[in-house]
Amino acid sequence: MSKNIGIKSNKKKSNMPIAITIIVLGVVIIASIIFYVIYLDANTVRLFQHEHRHVGASLYESTVGRNIEQDFPHSPLELMRLYNDISFFLYGGIIVDDDLFMDVINLQRRLLSPELQESITAQQQFNHIKNAVNTLNEQGVFVRRSEVEHIQYDFYDQSTAIANIRQFLAFYGNVFWRYQLEVNESNQWMIVSWERVDESFLNPM
Numbered sequence: 001m002s003k004n005i006g007i008k009s010n011k012k013k014s015n016m017p018i019a020i021t022i023i024v025l026g027v028v029i030i031a032s033i034i035f036y037v038i039y040l041d042a043n044t045v046r047l048f049q050h051e052h053r054h055v056g057a058s059l060y061e062s063t064v065g066r067n068i069e070q071d072f073p074h075s076p077l078e079l080m081r082l083y084n085d086i087s088f089f090l091y092g093g094i095i096v097d098d099d100l101f102m103d104v105i106n107l108q109r110r111l112l113s114p115e116l117q118e119s120i121t122a123q124q125q126f127n128h129i130k131n132a133v134n135t136l137n138e139q140g141v142f143v144r145r146s147e148v149e150h151i152q153y154d155f156y157d158q159s160t161a162i163a164n165i166r167q168f169l170a171f172y173g174n175v176f177w178r179y180q181l182e183v184n185e186s187n188q189w190m191i192v193s194w195e196r197v198d199e200s201f202l203n204p205m
Contacts, residue, residue, distance in 0.1 A: 084146040091143040142170040159183040
């Protein structure tokens, strides 16, 4: 009988370090989450709408937090995904800091052809988008993240492509866009034009 008691006692002792490790890990994880939330609040409260601060922080990392010179999009799909993140960042009513808003606009311009950049200044673009965001808010229309529906390369010229985009506007519905992209002299894909189209573009020939 005493032998069995000794065995059980040893088992309990051997389980103690595991239990302590699990508890310590749990405390560390909880502390990390609390620290992250506090840090996020402290460092983004002036940049983003409070209710969008987590989305804003994520978009910040994927857009202006990206080193565009060393990590430029390598394909039309990657370019349009970045462009969609930027558009959502600008039109989604997330940013409240004007300096950050301009930084995002300058990044967006980096994805446009020189001709498009020359057609409008960064300040004009800033004013245009700000006015558009205010108008959408007044009309109760909220911009959601756009999706790349289809990428089609030119059959004869692989340095040009078309990107079909579905943009969802809450309380309004879907809007469809077709973007024309070309490779520039630095072998980088650039947006050269876009137009609004109807839903038939989803089924390209």
